[in-house]
Amino acid sequence: MTTSVKVKGVKRYRHPKTKRWYAYHRASGTRLQAEFGTAEFFQELAEIERATKIAAPTPGSLGLVISEYMRSPDWTVLRPATRISYEKAFNALAPIHDMPLARIDRSFVFALRDKKLLKRHGVWLANYCVTVLSILFRFATDRGWMKLNPLAERVKKIRQTRENGAGNRPWSEAECHAVIERAPLHIRLPLALAMCAGLRRADFLTITLAAVKDGAVTVRTSKRGVPVSIPIHPILADAIAHRPRSDSVVLCVGARGEPWTAMGFNASWGKLRRQLEQEGVIARGLTCHGLRHTLGTRLREAGADDRTIADILGQRSTAMARHYSENAALPDHAKALVSGLDLTGRKGVADVDKVSTLTD
Structure with missing residues (x-):
């Protein structure tokens, strides 16, 4: 299938440096792994669409903010590598996707990071999830879905220690x-x-x-x-x-x-x-x-x-x-x-x- 052919519900993106094409499911923002136009591609697309319909985000929830963010221009301008990193954070935050925004405050985010994310995913992803949450909250606040952004003030990151591993240390x-x-x-x-x-x-x-x-x-x-x-x-x-x-x-x-x-x-x-x-x-x-x-x-x-x-x-x-x-x-x-x-x-x-x- 040529690159000019369009598939309903799919957005295509060409990397400016590698010239490689990437395909994304518009509704969920999920990147399709199979080669565009192949039988495997359409099978993967159908599975994503079924999963999207089944797992429709709860109104007023964090999951809805993530879904709307991935439909917005803010998402489309991100580089493919950045989207992959964001998706890691979205996956790590999956247990609270159905949580109402009204119940999420600054103290909750700190408890989530220190007691759940840090133990399960390590220092880097725990810190990164907070960064991504601050972006999502700003997105939601700008659209009137939240009265205040609980992460408007800068959050001090967890520092790497000898116990949790020095981040990006020099090699011997x-x-x-x-x-x-x-x-x-x-x-x-x-x-x-x-x-x-x-x-x-x-x-x-x-x-x-x-x-x-x-x-x-x-x-x-x-x-x-x-x-x-x-x-x-x-x-x-x-x-x-x-x-x-x-x-x-x-x-x-x-x-x-x-x-x-x-x-x-x-x-x-x-x-x-x-x-x-x-x-x-x-x-x-x-x-x-x-x-x-x-x-x-x-x-x-x-x-x-x-x-x-x-x-x-x-x-x-x-x-x-x-x-x-x-x-x-x-x-x-x-x-x-x-x-x-x-x-x-x-x-x-x-x-x-x-x-x-x-x-x-």
Whole structure:
């Protein structure tokens, strides 16, 4: 079925970077997983529609707010990855979907977070659910469904501790080495981009082959829109040189040569991480975002100042007004710092020039 064909009750969205199409059930906001137009697609659509009719939200409830929010322009402008995160929060909040808005106050939300969500889902999702609730309450208040937003005032987040696990902690040299050595080629490349260029998942899963040029990876960061150009570290050069065969213009691809989805990468990386944890090769708590902290830590140890680290990681300080050019060229000393970092305790030996064959 061509992309021009319309299906009643389905909205289609094309990702501006990956050019992949996504299909959503309009009434519920649920993303359909099957390929558009296939028999599996229409079967999945029918099941979603049946479930939506059966589980119609209770009037005046939190579930109704969620349903209306997912029908609104506020939802349609969100990136696919952000919608997936919101859906995680919606699912975690499922036990209170039928709760009337009038019964939800600030003290209830704190009790829900600390006594239920934290124990069942961990620190990150417990905090994230409160963030999503504040957005839903603002949405409801603006439409007159709630008199006051109980989360209008900022909520202090639960902090990570040694007991509940340090969030996004830096990786040790031994952990970096073990993961890079053991990771299959299709997982190694995205991890190397996070480790050696400090890219966030939203960036390392979507950048194209054109981003690799003249010995650097150049990208405009998705979170802050800051253009950065990071010299290719030997570890990253080796990972790029051994990229799985693919016709895709996206740099990071799975084992079959197709661009990663966020959920697919998370599942594959999670499986590898759990295996290495069970073998005692790495400690618990490794995250891809922790590799940004790793790079920042190594740069600090190498003598980089705050401004240099911020330039390399694509951070924009509120105290600075420096203009970032399209090329976002780093100072020579920063380039040397990145290229010379010993991230794994073993110096890289790959030739950066090998990666040019991908874009020639």
